Amino acid sequence: MFEQLPALDKRFEELNQAMADPALLSNQEEFRKTAKARADLEDVVMAWREYSGLLQEKEDTKEIIEAEDDQDMVDMAKEELHELNDRIAALEEKINLLLLPKDPNDERNVIMEVRAGTGGDEAALFASDLFRMYARYAEDCGWKVDIMNSNATDGGGYKEITFMIVGKGAYSKLKFEGGVHRVQRVPATESGGRIHTSAATVAVLPEAEDVEVDLDMNDxxxxxxxxxxxGGQSVNTTQSAVRVTHEPSGIVVSCQDEKSQQMNKEKALKVLKSRLYEKMMAEQHGAEAEARRSMIGSGDRSERIRTYNFPQGRITDHRINLTIHKLDQVLDGELDELIDALVSTNQARQLDEAARDIS
Structure with missing residues (x-):
């Protein structure tokens, strides 16, 4: 993988020179593309240059050890060589990660859909808990949450809720949340103290840009x-809710949280475009993307990616066999430990695949 780094360094310099050309400023679209290409390369090129400098320092230090007669100087050089080897190893790991193929959707906003599955009212309450968890996490990240559609129950839960999280890198952090989430707890209405199991499904969609989805409104x-x-004035009295149906694909999206019919229509179309974009990506990338898309599952409690066990205060992510005993903190939005573990596992898988390809 390191063999491509000199070429990337050369390309980075070419982009630097291009951005210094006043003629490029007259074409904002080209300037934006050039600036993005440069930004995409900057981290790996800077790491490569530091790595190259450390390799040269290592060679110089080895020469000192071989040529020096003063034992104190030799001991100092050996200690420096040990430190250099540690820094080189750390940079090699960093560069390997930087060279992994980037998910083109990582920097996008994200649309999330949470639906109650098996479990009736308790599943609806759990769907509400999940929404609150993601909203708190987004707030801690400095992101904005915009509810696009919701179907609330009288008990304070949600049959379903769709919301957008607006923030740089939101999709990169939340893309592994898609799937069936299972909860085990004693419902407030359970007088016998029996533990009930219910489920909710989470779908995660990258926000689609208009240029990527050619949506013909005739369809x-x-x-x-x-x-x-x-709750709410105007509910059940004005026709402000909107349902859009994309007839070629059969995708249906409803939005009713805004008082304005036009705003509900705009939000519904935004969700529709993201679903069409996801469908297009699945078709382009084949089985891998289709597998990710199918994470939504049926909502049956036996299909799960994560279990939230209230009596024991633990959460288990079954995909990576990780269990943590921080249920209250996680449900309050402290998702970093789970998310970082999922990201690290995915990176390790990619590194293994890259190593197999090279060998």
Whole structure:
């Protein structure tokens, strides 16, 4: 993998020279593309240059050890050589990660859909817990949460809720949250103290840009209806809710949280474009993307990626066999330990695949 680094360094310099050309400033689209290409290379090129400098320092230090007669100087050089080897090893690991193929969606905003699955009212309450967990996590990251559609229950839960998280890198952090989440706890209405198991499904979609999805409105049927659900003026009295149906694919999206029919329509179309974008990516990338897309599952409690066990205060992510006893903190939005472990596992898998390809 390191063999490509000199070429990347050369390309980085070419981009630097291009950005210094006043003519490029007259074409903002080209300037934006050039600036992005340079930014994509900067981290790995800077790491490579530091790595090259350390290799030269190592050779110089070895020469000192071989040529020096003063034992104190030799001992100092050997200690420096040991430190250099540690820094070189750390940089090799960093560069290997930087050279892994980038997910083109990582920097995007994300649209998340949480739906109650098996478990009735308790599943709806758990769906509400998951929404709150992601909203708190987004808040801690300095991101914005925008509810696009929700179907609340009288008990304070959600049959389903769709929301967008706006923030740089939101998709890179949350893309592994898609799948079936299972909860084990004693419901407030359970007088016998029996533990119930219920489930909710989470879907994670990168926000699609208009230029990526050619949406022909002639293929879209738009229906309006009265909003449903508890609370709020105008609910059940005005036709502000919107349902859009993409007839070629059969994808249906409803939005009813805004009082304005136009705003609900805009949000519904945004979700529709993201679902079409996901479908397009799945078709382009074949089985791997299709497997990720199918993480939503049926909502049955037996299909799970993660279990939240209240009596024992633990969370288990079954994909990476990780169990942590921080249930309250995680549900309050402290997701970093889980997310970092999933990201690290994925990076390790990619490194293994790259090593196999090289061998």
């Amino acid at each position: 879209v049927r738009v229906d309006v209806f009265c909003s449903s659900g508890p």
